[in-house]
Amino acid sequence: MIALGELAKQIGAQLNGDAEFQVAGINTLSKASSSELAFIARPEFLEQASQSSAGVLMLAPAMAEQASFRGHTLLIDDPYLGYARASQVFDAFFNHRPGSVDPSASIASGVEIPADTTIGANVVVAEGAVVGQGCKIGPGCYLGAGSVLGDGTLLHANVTIYHGVSVGENCVIHSGTVVGSDGFGFAPSEAGWQKIHQLGGVRIGARVEIGANTAIDRGAIGDTVISDGVIIDNLVHIAHNVFIGVNTAIAGCCGFAGSTKVGANCTFAGQVGVTGHIEITDNCHFLGKAMVTNSVTEPGTYGSGVPMQPVKKWRRNMVRFSQLDDLSRLVNKLAKKIGEK
Numbered sequence: 001m002i003a004l005g006e007l008a009k010q011i012g013a014q015l016n017g018d019a020e021f022q023v024a025g026i027n028t029l030s031k032a033s034s035s036e037l038a039f040i041a042r043p044e045f046l047e048q049a050s051q052s053s054a055g056v057l058m059l060a061p062a063m064a065e066q067a068s069f070r071g072h073t074l075l076i077d078d079p080y081l082g083y084a085r086a087s088q089v090f091d092a093f094f095n096h097r098p099g100s101v102d103p104s105a106s107i108a109s110g111v112e113i114p115a116d117t118t119i120g121a122n123v124v125v126a127e128g129a130v131v132g133q134g135c136k137i138g139p140g141c142y143l144g145a146g147s148v149l150g151d152g153t154l155l156h157a158n159v160t161i162y163h164g165v166s167v168g169e170n171c172v173i174h175s176g177t178v179v180g181s182d183g184f185g186f187a188p189s190e191a192g193w194q195k196i197h198q199l200g201g202v203r204i205g206a207r208v209e210i211g212a213n214t215a216i217d218r219g220a221i222g223d224t225v226i227s228d229g230v231i232i233d234n235l236v237h238i239a240h241n242v243f244i245g246v247n248t249a250i251a252g253c254c255g256f257a258g259s260t261k262v263g264a265n266c267t268f269a270g271q272v273g274v275t276g277h278i279e280i281t282d283n284c285h286f287l288g289k290a291m292v293t294n295s296v297t298e299p300g301t302y303g304s305g306v307p308m309q310p311v312k313k314w315r316r317n318m319v320r321f322s323q324l325d326d327l328s329r330l331v332n333k334l335a336k337k338i339g340e341k
Contacts (some may be wrong), residue, residue: 004020013058016064023035024233026039026086029052030052034055037054040059046063051248056074058075058082101113103301112131113322118137123143125146134152138154138155139157141157144165146162146179153169160179169206171206174214175213177214178215179204180202181215182218183217184239184258198217199220200218200220200241202224203224204216205225208229208231212234214233216236216239225242225243229246235253239276247269252271254272255274261279261280262280263279271288272286281297288304288305291304
C-alpha cells in the first residue's frame with residue numbers, strides 16, 4: 001500500500017483527491033477495485049471511466065475534462081509513462097533488497113559483497129568479479145572471473161555472465177540469458193574448422209533490460225557493446241563485435257550477425273534478421289520479419305516480410321512470383337518489337 005500523495009510525487013503527477021488515500025496496486029479499467037489505480041492512455045477508452053470501480057484514475061489533463069469519473073484522479077501529460085513509473089513502485093520483487101547471501105552461494109576469495117546486495121541460492125561468483133551496491137542476484141546465477149555488475153542491477157534466476165563481461169548500473173537481465181559466450185568464429189582448414197578463440201568481452205551500459213533466453217556473444221577482438229537504455233526482448237541473438245546504439249529496442253527472435261553497428265533510437269520488430277558487417281544509422285525502424293542485408297544510411301521505416309494472405313491467394317501469388325523472370329523477358333521482347341515498328 002502507498003499513500004496517493006506519495007505515489008503522485010514519485011511518478012510526477014498532479015493529484016486531485018485525498019493525499020492520504022491508500023492505493024493497493026494497479027489494474028485495468030474493467031477489473032480495478034476501489035483501492036486500485038487504473039489509467040487511460042487513449043481517448044477511445046474514456047467511455048469506460050464511468051463504469052470503472054477504480055479508486056484512482058490516471059489520465060491526461062485534456063482527457064479529464066471529458067471523463068465521467070467520481071474517484072480520485074492523477075493528471076499527467078503522458079499517462080502511459082505514468083503507468084510505467086507506477087509499475088515500478090508496486091513491483092515488490094524489484095524493490096525488495098534485504099541484503100543477504102544464501103549459505104549455498106559460492107563466493108571466490110577476495111570478492112566483496114556490499115551489505116545491501118542480495119545473493120540467492122547456488123550463485124557462483126568467480127575470482128576477481130566486482131559486484132555493485134544494491135544488486136539482486138537470483139538463484140543459480142554465475143558471474144565469471146573479472147566480470148563487473150553495476151550498482152542496482154537485477155539478475156533473475158539462472159543468468160550466466162561470462163568472464164570479462166561488464167554490466168552497467170540499474171540493468172535487468174531475465175532468466176536463462178547468457179552474456180559473453182564465444183562468438184561463432186572458425187577458420188576453414190584441410191583438417192576441418194579451426195576455432196578462433198574469442199579474446200574480447202561484452203560491455204553493457206546503464207539501464208539496459210534483457211529478456212529471457214537471449215544470447216550476447218563476446219567479441220573476437222575488442223568488445224561487443226550494448227549501449228545505455230537499450231531494451232532487448234526474449235530469444236534474441238547478438239553476435240560478436242556487434243554495437244547497439246543508445247535507446248534502441250529489439251523485439252523477440254531477432255538476430256544480428258557479427259560486427260554490425262546499429263545506431264541510436266532504432267526499433268526492430270519480431271524476427272528481424274540483420275546481416276553482418278553493415279551499419280544502420282540512427283532512428284531506423286524495421287517491421288517484423290524484415291531482412292536487413294545492406295547498410296542503411298537514411299532514417300525511416302523499412303520492411304521486407306511477406307504479410308499473411310488467404311492460402312489460395314498466397315499460392316497463386318507464389319506461382320506468379322516464380323514466373324516473374326519469364327514475364328519480364330516477355331515484356332522486354334514485346335517492347336522491342338513495338339519499338340521496331
